[in-house]
Amino acid sequence: MDKIRALIVDDSSVMRKIVERSLRQAGIELEKVVEASNGAEALAALQSNTVDLILCDINMPVMDGLEFVRQVATVESAKGVPIVMITTEGSESHVVQALSAGARGYIRKPFTPDQVKEHVLPVLGRKP
Amino acid sequence: MRIDTTFATRSQQENWLPILELSVEEVFEIMLGCRVKPTAQSEPQVNREFTAMVGLAGALCGIVTVCCDAKTAGQVAKSMLGDTADSQEQVADALGEICNMIAGNFKNKLAGTDERCMLSVPTVVSGGEYSLHSMADGTALETVLLFEGAPVAVCLQVQS
Numbered sequence: 093m094d095k096i097r098a099l100i101v102d103d104s105s106v107m108r109k110i111v112e113r114s115l116r117q118a119g120i121e122l123e124k125v126v127e128a129s130n131g132a133e134a135l136a137a138l139q140s141n142t143v144d145l146i147l148c149d150i151n152m153p154v155m156d157g158l159e160f161v162r163q164v165a166t167v168e169s170a171k172g173v174p175i176v177m178i179t180t181e182g183s184e185s186h187v188v189q190a191l192s193a194g195a196r197g198y199i200r201k202p203f204t205p206d207q208v209k210e211h212v213l214p215v216l217g218r219k220p
Numbered sequence: 221m222r223i224d225t226t227f228a229t230r231s232q233q234e235n236w237l238p239i240l241e242l243s244v245e246e247v248f249e250i251m252l253g254c255r256v257k258p259t260a261q262s263e264p265q266v267n268r269e270f271t272a273m274v275g276l277a278g279a280l281c282g283i284v285t286v287c288c289d290a291k292t293a294g295q296v297a298k299s300m301l302g303d304t305a306d307s308q309e310q311v312a313d314a315l316g317e318i319c320n321m322i323a324g325n326f327k328n329k330l331a332g333t334d335e336r337c338m339l340s341v342p343t344v345v346s347g348g349e350y351s352l353h354s355m356a357d358g359t360a361l362e363t364v365l366l367f368e369g370a371p372v373a374v375c376l377q378v379q380s
Contacts, residue, residue, distance in 0.1 A: 103341060104320075106300055106313045110251075151320075151339055180324025183335045200328070202250040202321045 095123035096216065097142065101134040101160065102149040102178070107201075111147050111178060111208070118209035120216070131160030138170045145216060146170070148195075150179040150186065158186075161193040174215035178203065236330075236376065237361045243325040244363060244374050247318060252299040256365040256372075266364060266373040268348045269293070270312070272319035275340035276327065282358060282378035284323040286315060290346070292370040308346070316342030322374060354379070 098115060100108045108127050115122060126141045128134035132155040134148070146164070150157035157177060164170050176197035177190045187198050197211040213220040241258050248256045267289035276282045288296070290311075297305035297314035305311065320342045327337045358379040364371050 104313050104317045106297070106305075106310060107317055109301055109304070151341055153341055180320055180328075180339060182324065182328035185335050201324060202247050204250055 095121040096144040097124040097126070098122055099126045099128065099134060099137060099141070099143040099146045100148075101128045101131065101146065101152070101157065103129045103152040104149075105129070107149070107178075114203070114205045114208040115147075115212065117205040118212060120212065131155030131157060131163070134160055135163055135167065138164070138167050142169055143173060145212070146173055146175040147178050147212075148175055150177060150181045150190070158189055158193055161190060161195050165194055176212055176215060178208075236326075236378075237363065239329050240322075240326055240361055240374065240376050241363045243322050243329060244365060247321045247325055248365070248367065251318065251321065252296065252367075254299065254367060256367055258363045259366050259371070260364075266371045268373070269346065270315055271345045271350075271352075272312075272315040273343045273345070274316075274319050274323040276323065276378075277338045277340070279336035280327060280330070280378060282376065283354075284319060284326065285352070285375045285377075286319040286322065286372065287375070288315070288367070288372040289370060292367060292372060295368045295370075312344040312346060316344045319344075326376065 100111050102108045112125050126137050126143060128137050130152040148157045148160060161175055174196045177195050178199045180201045182200045190198055196215045199207055199211050210220045245256055248254050266287050268287040269290040270288055270293040272286045274284045293311050293315050296318060297311045300314050323339055354377055358377055360375060360377045362373055362375040364373050
């Protein structure tokens with residue numbers, strides 16, 4: 093399978109590493125991993141990086157994940173890139189807001205590598 | 221896992237302790253690969269060298285804290301990251317995320333509360349010489365568990 097370029101957005105560097113490890117455990121080969129600690133940093137990163145997948149937390153300082161997802165739609169190079177939320181916010185209203193804003197998947201923390209596989213592979217057009 | 225907690229919305233906050241304990245057990249099992257159970261409060265006193273805090277606002281106002289000694293906080297980080305956890309910053313980050321997931325998992329289990337309760341980003345205090353004072357009346361629920369043989373205290377303080 094093709095290697096992918098992933099953008100991981102979380103204010104916790106520990107969680108960014110765990111998400112990256114979970115992607116590898118899901119059998120996803122990573123050509124490049126770009127990290128950002130909030131939505132504003134992630135938007136800036138998209139100006140200079142092309143990615144195939146975005147994984148994004150919701151509760152972050154500066155710009156939260158929901159606002160980031162709304163603004164990604166205005167970034168030409170990121171149009172069509174699948175976004176999967178990974179967050180402690182588990183309410184239906186957060187799920188609806190995220191999916192309405194353009195996210196394609198939603199994973200609640202705490203999560204297992206199997207859940208990452210189940211939610212991420214389909215948005216990449218692969219079988220879980 | 222989501223459980224039927226409808227009783228929680230109509231009874232006293234003391235009934236939330238089993239929900240808090242379940243939230244803690246799930247986070248430790250899934251993120252640290254460690255099965256933990258609440259232990260008797262008479263176990264050795266928790267050395268609160270690290271305290272992670274996450275605030276709750278909205279339908280539920282209060283704070284969730286996770287306290288342990290420095291060695292245990294380091295073990296938490298190592299369980300999450302492997303041997304790459306080597307800095308004080310990573311240790312604080314790891315404990316803050318554990319606290320964040322416990323708080324989120326807890327509020328997601330309270331029927332009708334998860335929609336109307338916001339979480340703060342985590343704050344972590346290192347150094348045990350401090351006191352925490354809440355400015356409002358409320359209820360404090362605490363569960364203590366053993367992780368790698370050392371006590372870890374998880375406390376939920378809810379304003380009435």
